[in-house]
Amino acid sequence: MAACSLCDASLDHCHGTLIVHAYRDPECTDPACAIPDRLCHTWVADCSDVAGGCECLEVAPVDARPEPITRTGPQRLVG
Ligand SMILES: [Zn+2]
Ligand SMILES: [Zn+2]
Ligand SMILES: [Zn+2]
Numbered sequence: 001m002a003a004c005s006l007c008d009a010s011l012d013h014c015h016g017t018l019i020v021h022a023y024r025d026p027e028c029t030d031p032a033c034a035i036p037d038r039l040c041h042t043w044v045a046d047c048s049d050v051a052g053g054c055e056c057l058e059v060a061p062v063d064a065r066p067e068p069i070t071r072t073g074p075q076r077l078v079g
Helices: 055-064
Strands: 014-020 041-046
Touching: none
Parallel strands: 014 041
Antiparallel strands: none
16 A cells, blocks of 8 residues: 555655755654655655745845945044
8 A cells, every 4th residue: 555665665764745945954744754854755845836935935035145234333534
């Protein structure tokens, strides 16, 4: 009945869906999952496929930006 090649191979694996994030560590839909590795999952999804999108994709462009030039304090005291 089981149609899982990893079960047949008696390998440690998970039947949850691993969500692979573009800018974060992978997450598994099974909270008990201890092996967030795509090789240990029969179901792997990209976080961009998640309905509603993933916040890691929204955060990423901010991280990719160069550091903002913060100008605090007076720049010119020439008077
Ligand atoms: Zn299995
Ligand atoms: Zn994500
Ligand atoms: Zn898992």
